[in-house]
Amino acid sequence: MRGSRLQSRIFIAYLSHSMELFRMNDDYEAHEKLVKELNDDTLRAEYASPLDGYKVGIVPSVLGWLLVFAGNTVYGKKPSYEKFKAVEVIARIPYQSWESVSYTLLTAFYSNERYAIRLCKMAAFGRFAQDNETMHVVVVSDIVRKLKKDGFFRHTLIPLLFSFFYFWAIYLVYFFSNRAALELNYLFESHAYSQYQKFLENEGDSLKHRPVESEFLEFYGRQVRNEYELFESIRNDELIHRNRSIREIELCEGKCD
């Protein structure tokens, strides 16, 4: 038991500090292993704590506040299935935007090898996180549809229209400042993480009695026995995205601004 705990700590330390060793194909298995590890409250707190008090710049701070304020105004402060559906439609967009802008920059800066490696890593992270967020939106929206809890205007049309605007807004922010885009995502993912945590605390007992049947989840390769385990794993995904956003700034070696 103690041995496996130690192994877990070493694994988390590896993921946190050696992103230079990042290999595109290893990412899925490493991520899924970490998602399971983070179900342990102590390990999760250890993984989260170095970046819990991270201070973001003024631009991401204002944009992040606006995003959370708008989300709370339209969908309510309390976490709910419907709110998660809307948030997950939007959550994929920054990663899609980063991947796209990274390839755009590669069109011009292919002759700078170090920069090209960084852009390739960013595009790979964007692609991987996009697939992960896609899993969230497909699985959560299927649950919401079965519960008949979503409305066309608030939970389908608004997130869809907002996503078009958000894609280009993030594209521009990232283009001019990688740091600002990554810090904004840190705030967005922090909010998502705490909302899922609250949801698990508020609805935990009933979620444990609700089985999950999802063809997409099977296709993605994640196994859960009930909604509690599903939302636990999604919460952990968001925490990994949060930390990873800041680790990407560290990999810029001071050239993220």
Ligand SMILES: [Fe+2]
């Ligand atoms: Fe998500």
Ligand SMILES: [Fe+2]
């Ligand atoms: Fe996320």
